[in-house]
Amino acid sequence: MALSISRRIVRSFGSLSALGFREYPTVAGRSFQASDLSDQIAGDNLLHAECFSFSKGGPSFLGFRRFSTTILTPDSNGGAFPSDLLSSKTVLTPERTIGLYEDLVVPVTNFHNEDHGLMVLAGDVFDVPIRKDIIHRVVRWQLAKRQQGTHSTKTISEVSGTGRKPWQQKGLGRARHGSLRGPQFRGGATMHGPKPRSHAFKLNKKVRRLGLKIALSARAAEGKLLVFEDLEVPTHKTKNIVNYVNQMENTKKLLLVDGGPINEKLKLATQNLHYVNVLPSIGLNVYSILQHDALVMSRDAVNRIVERMHTPINR
Known part of the structure; x- marks a missing residue:
């Protein structure tokens, strides 16, 4: 794994050479060639390359970078993961748009x-x-549909009572009536009241x-x-x-x-x-x-x- 990383680094240095840059990586204050850097990576388990200096006929450009060849697993005893290698940026998850028929x-x-x-x-x-x-409907x-619909009232033919005319039609000065079971009397019938039915409708x-x-x-x-x-x-x-x-x-x-x-x-x-x-x-x-x-x-x-x-x- 270390060897493959070193080869990628050497290839990147080669591409810089094609552009006219001269590479002089400095580690801990000393300068060496890319082959030395390859050997250093292959020999060490964890390499800290503090800075690289690239110059092209003028002031040098410094780029800080770190390479690690250590594999950390839950069973490894290498200690906690270095905090400086962790990103300090807050990761924002974009809100999902509802109703796109996505799984x-x-x-x-x-x-x-x-x-x-x-x-x-x-x-x-x-x-x-x-x-x-749609939810409302x-x-x-x-x-x-679940309403029972068992409410019921009695009509004039269902109310118990006599069918005799309460008093004569004329002569007494009172209102004319033909039965005491009408809705205007106490204990009489209910007109246009509810009867057992289904309240369900089609959907x-x-x-x-x-x-x-x-x-x-x-x-x-x-x-x-x-x-x-x-x-x-x-x-x-x-x-x-x-x-x-x-x-x-x-x-x-x-x-x-x-x-x-x-x-x-x-x-x-x-x-x-x-x-x-x-x-x-x-x-x-x-x-x-x-x-x-x-x-x-x-x-x-x-x-x-x-x-x-x-x-x-x-x-």
Whole structure:
């Protein structure tokens, strides 16, 4: 490795010679040729070349540089990495533009914060443009569809009471009535009141599917989408889930999504926690995602959701 570095240095010196520069590298105050520098690098494990002097018929130009042939590994006992070799500049990561349908790479962990590699999230599912109007339509459709619609009132034919005319038509100076079961009397009927019916209305499947994609994309953009290898818990104790939720920042409600049927231990561990809910992938919906601050999905759940989003819509 040292020999290859020395050859590159010699070749660079050769290119300078072609340009008319004369190279006289000085190390620790003494001058020597490029061949000496090559031997010095090949013989030493770590070489500090303090300055190089290049001149072309005028004042010399000094360039400071350092060459290192030491390989530092976690198992090496060479001490800490030299601080002067580390960059002091702040590395700024450019903000990602949302809605470009780009695939996302996220780490895969578990409840024990163990590393299980990486996973690629499909861009057409987890990186779609955010549209609040679609979310509003889907949420209204969900709430209307789940409304029971069992409210009911009695009409004049359903109210109990006599059908006799309360008094004669004329002669008493009172208003004319034919029944005491009318809506103007106490205990009478209700006119145009609610009857049992369905409040559901139609919403196109492509709009419903787009709403779920937008909700998943919003959680991924916020950094609130976590992918686990699986949702296996060691015991059914609630304290395991409580300890994990306490480690998460800015999270008040957590939604766990598994691919298939919910594990019995996980179900018992979360049933006493009002801020932790568990759903299978087939039951994942927009309203549940919006109700929770963070979304935790297993690897199997992500694959099933992507497969469901890519399935053609039957018309």
